[in-house]
Amino acid sequence: MNVMSSLLIIGFVWPEPNSSAAGGRMMQLISLFQEQDYKITFASPAQDSDFMVDLSQYEVEKVAIALNNSSFDEFIRELQPTVVLFDRFMMEEQFGWRVAENCPDALRILDTEDLHCLRLARQKAFKKKREFQISDLLTEEVAKREIASILRCDLSLMISEYEMELLTNVFKIDKSLLYYLPLLLESNALPDLEKLSSFEERKDFVFIGNFYHEPNWNAVQYLKEKIWPLIKKQMPEAVLNIYGAYPSQKVLQLNNVKEGFLIHGRAEKAQEVVQKARMVLAPLRFGAGIKGKLLEAMECGTPSVTTSIGAESMLGNFPWNGFVEDNPEFFAEKAVQLYQEKEIWLQAQKNGVAIMNQRYLRKLFEDDFAKQIAFLLSNIKQHRLNNFMGELLQHHTMKSTKYMSKWIEEKNK
Incomplete structure (x- = not known):
């Protein structure tokens, strides 16, 4: 592995491993990439919190970024990361098109945490006092956004096998776009x-x-x-x-x-x-x-x-x-x-x-995960050609989200 490989994580929030499993999960991902000699930058538009981890103690550079602001374009052009990891689909929606435009060769990975559309569809069914049906997912607004985000990325990390089955069977997502990586234990x-x-x-x-x-x-x-x-x-x-x-x-x-x-x-x-x-x-x-x-x-x-x-x-x-x-x-x-x-x-x-x-033991997953990342990096062009729907969505999103974001940026001036 080239020592100069770098990872940019775009975080929904700053990691709080003592507040939630999601915070612990993020620290595990950081550690997996560091083991592969990646230099890591963690960027987020979130406010600092009292319980966030001190990233400098883990040799991770912390950078505050702004939503709907072209300052991010300059930042990522200079950084030129090998891999970009989006923490939840909302971050891919906001920054994915900017990453694709400014660093087209960077591998784009989505860490789903959990399938938001499944959680929300179940919650809505529960509140309506009825059983959740798989068909609820197809009418769930968030599903349209989340699935589009999964398709636009080169790989999505899944912590639940049940959710992987839903994605392949209900939404017909190709297995090559999904990778099972649960919470890990030493x-x-x-x-x-x-x-x-x-x-x-x-x-x-x-x-x-x-x-x-x-x-x-x-x-x-x-x-x-x-x-x-x-x-x-x-x-x-x-x-x-x-x-x-x-x-x-x-x-x-x-x-x-x-x-x-x-x-x-x-x-x-x-x-x-x-x-x-x-x-x-x-x-x-x-x-x-x-x-x-x-x-x-x-x-x-x-x-x-x-x-x-x-x-x-x-x-x-x-x-x-x-x-x-x-x-x-x-x-x-x-x-x-x-x-x-x-x-x-x-x-x-x-x-x-x-x-x-x-x-759940880390040793069951870490070598295979490193191989998967290396394989995708060396086969990225073919991998994207095989994912035409993702490329199509990337094309249209770039047009719509890009101009929406530029409009917001102008408005904010």
Whole structure:
């Protein structure tokens, strides 16, 4: 690999690995490229945040960029990156045409995080109190934007096999444009179950999740209204500790000491909180991607009860790290059983380690990912010729988005 290879990441936000799985995911991608000797620049139009990571500590250059501003063109012309990574499709929409115009030879990669159109279509179906249908995706406004973005890029990184199937079967996206790269764990992240707190040493239930994320807020409401009262009926002494970054006033108002329903806000050290708990509850009713909170539970040797949306694409053919239940009565029943029965709890813990071992270890993916990037860089012309729909969309987007953006820029003057 030429030492001078460079990567430009265009971030939707500055990475906050302690606030969300998305922040952790971004740091993993940075590390994968650094291993291939890439010099990395991270650019974003986002405001700085109190909890963002100090990129300079990771030898990543931080650059603030502006939306709808030709200053970006000068910046990228000078940088001439080998690879450009868009963090979510909205960044590709804003900057993709500028990258294509000023650095036509740069490999363009989209990190989808999760399929936004799937999450939104499920959320809308849920709010309308009806079952989600696959056909909902075809009428979802965001799908038209997101799929166009996937087609315009040379490669899209997917964290969920289920979403890859949707893209190939429903939207007829060619497999050569998609690459499966889930959340990754270092080998030393696998827990030594002997050294972790024992069943007896742990207590209480825990829920953890960033409250900016609508599925998390909805899950906490569901716990409060439906599931927690059922658990309390069987276990009057039970306590549920709820942690999450960015809790709003409506989240904080749910705190009720008498009910053992405790809202704590941001966890200083999420892993410590999860390791002390006997169990994680994650009754997610809509969403997409794979769930960082459930992978973290496995890392902490903490069994979980979740829904089929929560466990989607996470377990492969392995038994879950606890139970998967969609019915609230069964969910509560399994939560109580897992909390009280040591043998079942210990088996759930082992199941979690097996899932991590077979599906999430970084060493299972890193070499193949490096080969994939190298292959695309050396075959970029042919790869794009094979993706005519992408080239067609690039052509039209360049015309429409380009002039819209220039109009906004003039207006802003």
